[in-house]
Amino acid sequence: MADTPRPDQLGRILRIQEKPRAGMPERPSLLDLDRDQLASFLSDEPRFRTDQVWTAVNEKGLRPAEITSIPLKLRGRLEQEFPEPLTLVAQQTSADERTTKSLFELHGGAQVETVLMRYNERATVCVSSQAGCAMACSFCATGQAGFERHLSVSEILDQVHWARRTAEPQRLSNIVFMGMGEPLANLDRLFDSIDRITGEIGIGARKITVSTVGMIPAMETFAEQKRQVGLAVSLHAANDDLRSELVPINRRHPIADLIDACRLVRSKTGRRVSFEWAMISGVNDRDSDARELVRVARSADAHVNLIPLNDTPGYPTTGSSPQRLKAFANELRSRDINVTIRSTMGDDIDAACGQLANRDR
Ligand code: SAH
Numbered sequence: 001m002a003d004t005p006r007p008d009q010l011g012r013i014l015r016i017q018e019k020p021r022a023g024m025p026e027r028p029s030l031l032d033l034d035r036d037q038l039a040s041f042l043s044d045e046p047r048f049r050t051d052q053v054w055t056a057v058n059e060k061g062l063r064p065a066e067i068t069s070i071p072l073k074l075r076g077r078l079e080q081e082f083p084e085p086l087t088l089v090a091q092q093t094s095a096d097e098r099t100t101k102s103l104f105e106l107h108g109g110a111q112v113e114t115v116l117m118r119y120n121e122r123a124t125v126c127v128s129s130q131a132g133c134a135m136a137c138s139f140c141a142t143g144q145a146g147f148e149r150h151l152s153v154s155e156i157l158d159q160v161h162w163a164r165r166t167a168e169p170q171r172l173s174n175i176v177f178m179g180m181g182e183p184l185a186n187l188d189r190l191f192d193s194i195d196r197i198t199g200e201i202g203i204g205a206r207k208i209t210v211s212t213v214g215m216i217p218a219m220e221t222f223a224e225q226k227r228q229v230g231l232a233v234s235l236h237a238a239n240d241d242l243r244s245e246l247v248p249i250n251r252r253h254p255i256a257d258l259i260d261a262c263r264l265v266r267s268k269t270g271r272r273v274s275f276e277w278a279m280i281s282g283v284n285d286r287d288s289d290a291r292e293l294v295r296v297a298r299s300a301d302a303h304v305n306l307i308p309l310n311d312t313p314g315y316p317t318t319g320s321s322p323q324r325l326k327a328f329a330n331e332l333r334s335r336d337i338n339v340t341i342r343s344t345m346g347d348d349i350d351a352a353c354g355q356l357a358n359r360d361r
Pocket of ligand 1: 133134137139140141178179180181182183211212214232233234276278307308309310311312350353354355
């Protein structure tokens with residue numbers, strides 16, 4: 001929270017959670033409040049208002065002006081007191097109409113992107129957890145641009161509410177924390193958001209996947225809390241030299257430790273992790289890479305999810321050919337590794353894996 005004084009009324013109800021962080025919103029949004037905080041803000045209103053407002057905001061995703069069941073004056077007060085977390089700046093839909101990407105502006109001017117993917121019966125949203133990213137993976141557009149700041153709980157949740165509205169009449173059934181940023185570097189807010197998604201929004205933990213570069217201490221917390229959300233690990237290379245080049249955090253958290261952390265997650269949560277592997281021509285798509293991957297996937301008891309490499313401005317190497325991708329998958333399968341190939345969606349609007357960035361920078 002910021003070092004500028006908050007309005008008295010809010011100072012009364014807010015937990016001071018942590019030391020100031022550059023650029024975080026100075027005032028909380030309605031979606032940042034827990035139920036007790038909302039109740040205390042509404043303490044001079046009839047008691048039932050807390051339930052009414054809580055349900056409208058957290059379950060239905062309404063903005064104050066849309067809560068027609070409460071008096072106009074209270075709507076105005078809520079609007080005045082609590083800023084909207086996100087302002088929609090631009091929205092684009094792919095030619096096949098299955099993918100919609102939105103660009104949002106946050107308080108302080110940082111921007112993030114959110115991607116909605118429509119399947120036949122349901123929809124999935126890919127949510128950002130930070131503006132920018134500090135992990136600096138060479139082949140990822142977000143990593144190429146650098147880190148701006150963490151997202152607050154309301155900024156994460158509002159992306160989910162945007163996706164629910166935009167998906168209609170389809171039902172938003174799945175959430176992947178695979179947008180901009182490293183979710184496990186923003187752990188408290190990630191967990192608070194997930195609790196609100198499973199509790200108030202009603203999307204089960206098993207329908208949520210969090211992707212990480214392999215932040216081991218946070219993975220251990222994840223395991224200890226027996227979190228039932230899926231965990232995907234961006235592996236991309238199964239030897240330390242190559243992985244340190246592609247995913248620099250590997251210098252701090254090498255593969256052997258990462259395998260231990262995956263095993264811990266497996267044993268504590270009962271759920272296998274999956275390994276993400278972007279297929280980069282001549283870099284990590286050779287038969288020898290497949291053999292290394294087999295060893296690591298076996299010892300971590302992990303699934304493998306192969307991702308066709310998407311183009312980004314700062315990485316010249318091309319993705320593997322479709323034939324190479326297939327041969328690599330077959331090589332893994334022949335050694336009893338469970339493999340899926342991620343389908344590419346929205347690459348015509350730069351909405352595919354690794355392509356999210358702040359366009360206006
Ligand atoms: N920071 C987290 C969350 C981002 S998830 C993480 O890295 O896991 C985005 C996924 O897309 C990650 O697996 C990432 O490694 C992968 N990715 C990044 N750039 C890509 C690209 N150009 N093509 C395909 N996948 C990419």
